[in-house]
Amino acid sequence: MKQEIVEGSLLETAHALIDAVVHEGDVVVDATVGNGHDTLFLANCVGVGGRVIGFDLQQDAIDSASRHMSESGIGSGVYDLHLLGHELMAAHLPMGVAAVMFNLGYLPGGDKGVITQVSTTLQALDSALHHLRGGGVLSVMCYPGHLGGDAEAQAVAGWFDRVAQSVDSATCYQRRGARETTPFLLVAQKS
């Protein structure tokens, strides 16, 4: 896997890489809806003719994201949010999605006991890569700083290392001076 240093925000880097490949009318996936900031970003990328399919385990997250979308003027036809673990996404996705975003860890301002888990995250990554179109982008924000987040971040980095040979590119983005507990971004572009 390639390594790159980022001067600015990792989340903005993820958004820029996704924005470069997603077009109006595309179908994209927010695998961890949370408060819906990424869902809104994705909805703006795909426009009124596109669709964002989102997943989260918590009703609070789905409610908060739905509120955020309607307050931002996004029509309900553009997004489809499922109260469901992303490991079960396959039943709800068409083939050929343009991008899949993961933002691991816990819901900011919510229950810190509900965090993404290694086994379900890896299952969801397999599914995400399978459903991506050629040229599509898979991004994962990893947070090794919280309990459980370190093992998950390592497992996800291992998954990217394993798929690196079979995708067009797999890159780890880190801030300058990053330490072991500093968040990092993993991005793969499918061949």
Ligand SMILES: C[S@@+](CC[C@H](N)C(=O)[O-])C[C@H]1O[C@@H](n2cnc3c(N)ncnc32)[C@H](O)[C@@H]1O
């Ligand atoms: C860091 S937050 C996401 C932030 C979000 N992208 C945003 O823009 O606000 C992580 C989310 O993952 C959710 N989550 C945890 N396990 C999950 C699973 N198996 N499937 C889907 N979502 C899950 C949590 O409920 C939490 O809302």
